[in-house]
Amino acid sequence: MSAAREMLCDTARAVFAEAATAGMGPIAEAGFALLLVPEDEGGFGGDWGDVNAVLQIAGAMVPDLPVAELIVSEALQPAATVSLMAGAMGQALALSIEHVNTRQQFGRPLGKFQAVQQSLAVMACEVRAVEAAAAALATRLDAVGLDPAAADFEIAAAKLRANRAVGVVTAIAHQVHGAIGFTREYDLNRVTIPLMRWRGAHGNDAYWALILGRQVAEFGGEGLWEALTAR
Amino acid sequence: MQGFALYPFDPPGDVAALRAELRAWLAVNQPQGDIVARANCWASFDADFSRALGAAGYIGMTLPERYGGGDRHPLERYVVIEELLAAGAPVGAHWIADRQTGPLIQRYGSEEQRECYLPGIAKGELYACIGLSEPGAGSDLAAVRTTARETAEGWRINGQKIWTTGAHFSHIMLALVRTEEGSERNAGLSQLLIDLDTPGITIRPIIDMAGHHDFNEVFFDDVLVPHGALVGMRGQGWQQVTAELGLERSGPERYLSSHALLVALIDAAGAQPEPAVAALIGELAAEMWTLRQLSMSTAAKLAAGEDPMVEASVVKELGNAFEQDMPRRVQAIVTSGWDEPDNLARLLRALLIASPSFSLRGGTREVIRGIIARGLGLR
Numbered sequence: 001m002s003a004a005r006e007m008l009c010d011t012a013r014a015v016f017a018e019a020a021t022a023g024m025g026p027i028a029e030a031g032f033a034l035l036l037v038p039e040d041e042g043g044f045g046g047d048w049g050d051v052n053a054v055l056q057i058a059g060a061m062v063p064d065l066p067v068a069e070l071i072v073s074e075a076l077q078p079a080a081t082v083s084l085m086a087g088a089m090g091q092a093l094a095l096s097i098e099h100v101n102t103r104q105q106f107g108r109p110l111g112k113f114q115a116v117q118q119s120l121a122v123m124a125c126e127v128r129a130v131e132a133a134a135a136a137l138a139t140r141l142d143a144v145g146l147d148p149a150a151a152d153f154e155i156a157a158a159k160l161r162a163n164r165a166v167g168v169v170t171a172i173a174h175q176v177h178g179a180i181g182f183t184r185e186y187d188l189n190r191v192t193i194p195l196m197r198w199r200g201a202h203g204n205d206a207y208w209a210l211i212l213g214r215q216v217a218e219f220g221g222e223g224l225w226e227a228l229t230a231r
Numbered sequence: 232m233q234g235f236a237l238y239p240f241d242p243p244g245d246v247a248a249l250r251a252e253l254r255a256w257l258a259v260n261q262p263q264g265d266i267v268a269r270a271n272c273w274a275s276f277d278a279d280f281s282r283a284l285g286a287a288g289y290i291g292m293t294l295p296e297r298y299g300g301g302d303r304h305p306l307e308r309y310v311v312i313e314e315l316l317a318a319g320a321p322v323g324a325h326w327i328a329d330r331q332t333g334p335l336i337q338r339y340g341s342e343e344q345r346e347c348y349l350p351g352i353a354k355g356e357l358y359a360c361i362g363l364s365e366p367g368a369g370s371d372l373a374a375v376r377t378t379a380r381e382t383a384e385g386w387r388i389n390g391q392k393i394w395t396t397g398a399h400f401s402h403i404m405l406a407l408v409r410t411e412e413g414s415e416r417n418a419g420l421s422q423l424l425i426d427l428d429t430p431g432i433t434i435r436p437i438i439d440m441a442g443h444h445d446f447n448e449v450f451f452d453d454v455l456v457p458h459g460a461l462v463g464m465r466g467q468g469w470q471q472v473t474a475e476l477g478l479e480r481s482g483p484e485r486y487l488s489s490h491a492l493l494v495a496l497i498d499a500a501g502a503q504p505e506p507a508v509a510a511l512i513g514e515l516a517a518e519m520w521t522l523r524q525l526s527m528s529t530a531a532k533l534a535a536g537e538d539p540m541v542e543a544s545v546v547k548e549l550g551n552a553f554e555q556d557m558p559r560r561v562q563a564i565v566t567s568g569w570d571e572p573d574n575l576a577r578l579l580r581a582l583l584i585a586s587p588s589f590s591l592r593g594g595t596r597e598v599i600r601g602i603i604a605r606g607l608g609l610r
Contacts, residue, residue: 001236097607117604121548124603128545129521135237136524157517164514205514210506213513217504221494225317228520229250 005053008046012054016061024065035071036146048141052083052134059087063194075148078159078202079137085162085198086134088191089127092173095188096120099177116176123172126165133158140231153215153231160208166199237524238531242306249307253314256287261320266574267581269319270491273484274445276400277321278356284322285355289315290329294337298349305534309483309527316487327397328352330482331475332359332405336424339463339471344424348403362392362406362425362449363472369394370598372407373417373469377451379408386410386423386461388431388454396592398434398447401427407468410461420468423460430454441584473540479593481529481543485550486522488589489557489582493519495575496561511564518553522546541606544599551590558582 001009011030018026035050037043044050051071058067068080100111100120110116137151137158144150170192174181181188199205219227242249260283268275284290292308294300315322322329333352336344351357368374377390388408398404404425411419427434431454436444463471493515500508526546532539558579567576590596 093607097609100609111604111609114601117609118597118600120607120609121600121603124607125545125548128542129525129549132237132524132528133521135528136521139237139239154520156513157520160513160517161521164517206510209510209513209517211513212516213504213509213511216497216512216516217500217502217509219497220502221496221498224494224497224516225490228523229314230247 001053005050008044008050009053009057012057013061016057016067019062019065024067024070027062027065027067027070032067033070048079048138048146051080052086052138055080055083056087056090056131056134059084059089059194060091060191063088063191076141076146078208079141079148079151079155081198081202082130082134082137082155082158082162085166085195086127086130088195088198089130089165089169091191092169092188092195093120093124093127095191096123096173096176099181103178110176119172119176123169126168130162130165133161153212153227156203156208156212156215159203160205160212163199163203163205163208166195170195238528238535240306240309240527240531242310243304244307246307246310249310250314253289253311254318256289257314257318257320260284260287261318264321266491266495267577268321270578270582271488271585272316272319272321272323272491273326273488274323274396274443275321276323276397278324278400280321281324281355281358283355284315284320285325285353290325290355291333291349291353294333294349294353298337298345299351299353300333300349301353306530309530313483313487313523316483317490319491323397324358324400325352325355327361327401328357328359328403331361331479332403335405335422335471335475336462338474339422340424341459341462343459344462348424351402357403358397358401360395360398360401360404360427361475362395362404362408364394365391366393370595372472373420375407375409375420377406377408378412379410379421379423379456380412381410381458382455385455385457388423388425388451388456390451392449392451393447394437395447395449396445398427398449399436399444403427404449405462407472410465410468417469419466420472421465422462422468422471423456424462425454425456425460429456439588441581474538476594477533477538477540477543480547480599481526481533481539483523483526485547486519486526486553489554489586490519492557492561492575492578492582495578496565499565499573499575507564511560515553515557515560518549522550522553525549541603544594544602544606547593548596548599548603551596554582554589555586558586 015026015030034043035046039045072080100116101109103110137154140151140154180186216224288301289311292301292303293305296302336348379386379388406423406425407420408423409419410421431452433450435448437446438444529539529542529546562579
């Protein structure tokens with residue numbers, strides 16, 4: 001990660017921590033609306049790699065605030081949602097690891113039990129897949145100047161993959177947490193409820209699967225590989 | 232395990248040209264063969280094809296030129312491998328030698344071993360198998376009991392390997408053996424490079440449930456190999472094997488083995504598929520695209536000299552699940568008789584039967600998930 005993006009992320013973490021109780025005020029004041037605005041127009045001059053990084057932090061820390069709407073145009077909201085989802089999933093995984101390494105039953109931490117380890121490995125694979133999808137989508141969007149039409153395959157594939165991870169990730173996160181994860185007080189629901197909401201927002205599974213499937217059908221069997229490797 | 236950083240996949244040179252050259256070469260040189268052999272094609276043996284591929288410079292690409300290699304970047308090799316797999320080329324004969332034995336000899340082997348074996352590997356003429364599993368050492372690889380004792384004449388090997396893919400057509404085996412008497416678990420193990428025509432070696436076929444002869448039992452009865460058969464450091468076999476497995480787990484074969492079925496499904500569905508079929512194609516394409524990103528990133532991390540053990544395991548776990556899932560989901564939605572002669576039906580049947588092995592070979596699902604869990608900081 002570049003030094004500029006590291007700094008951006010540090011700022012985002014500090015501002016979002018404040019915004020968690022204060023609402024959108026600090027985020028607007030910090031100028032996040034200018035993230036994608038070119039430098040010569042007085043903006044930050046960021047790319048989608050920056051947006052992805054910031055929205056992953058937003059997805060983990062302030063999933064209920066309209067940060068994506070502040071930064072990104074309507075046409076790119078599906079792509080933005082993938083980043084939010086990746087961030088929220090990463091937070092659900094971090095909370096789950098922390099919980100099973102701390103919570104003791106039968107005289108040892110839950111994380112010592114193979115059944116729990118295998119579940120969390122499954123969950124981690126899903127989270128890594130969504131993080132990779134978000135990163136690859138960012139690479140494509142930056143390569144085509146943020147033109148959603150030129151990144152149509154990647155937007156569909158990434159949002160669909162993220163949607164499909166939601167069920168596994170939320171189910172395993174809650175399962176390994178036990179009853180404490182089902183309370184309003186504990187932090188887990190702050191990311192799992194948004195994940196459930198985002199699965200249906202800006203295109204659910206069926207919506208993107210049909211769009212992507214029709215696009216691939218037009219490529220044809222051999223053409224799919226040619227199209228994938230030409231992008 | 233920190234958040235997943237996508238390593239940029241950025242091979243040197245003109246990648247588009249590399250793909251185009253290879254596609255043109257395949258158009259002329261790839262045997263038409265049976266459609267079923269195009270699925271799971273890294274198990275398809277064709278020595279003539281391997282020789283031609285080697286002569287064209289597509290085997291041993293990353294090995295130094297002085298050993299007959301191509302001195303190419305590992306990510307250029309990655310591009311070639313994914314093209315070969317997507318085309319369903321019969322790469323089974325040289326697959327293991329090219330993927331792991333050659334690189335391992337280059338990394339840990341002696342000068343003599345490099346000169347002796349690498350040129351044959353790069354020509355696509357010298358084939359290798361991996362001697363890891365034993366009757367009592369499957370997922371629990373550290374339970375290896377095959378011994379090699381150093382004597383005045385060389386190493387004396389006694390014991391048995393099993394599930395050895397390609398032993399019946401391979402020239403050499405890179406075996407993990409116990410060289411230190413009284414040693415236990417992952418200490419005291421070493422890697423030996425064994426010429427399979429050495430007296431005292433018996434190879435017996437094991438026919439798999441698809442009716443194929445891919446794997447074997449290999450018996451060692453007082454087999455004598457030279458002192459120079461030791462690869463790398465005596466007693467460091469476990470560490471060397473672990474590095475080797477990283478090469479084995481993250482490649483494009485973990486998500487492209489069933490590509491022929493996806494191609495057949497798309498072709499059978501036509502340009503305007505009914506919604507349910509289109510949705511299935513969309514979901515499979517999204518998964519494949521994601522897996523390709525993960526696999527390329529892992530290859531880039533490996534090429535950067537880092538250890539992607541956990542990432543490689545994620546690729547294998549998700550890739551195996553994808554490839555086992557695909558034939559089941561295709562069967563659930565496409566009307567196709569079990570014995571129909573068309574391509575889609577035959578591929579479907581072959582992959583339904585082959586797919587249980589996907590989450591066994593190269594490390595079982597349970598072992599792989601254990602590695603991931605350790606990477607998460609559990610246990």
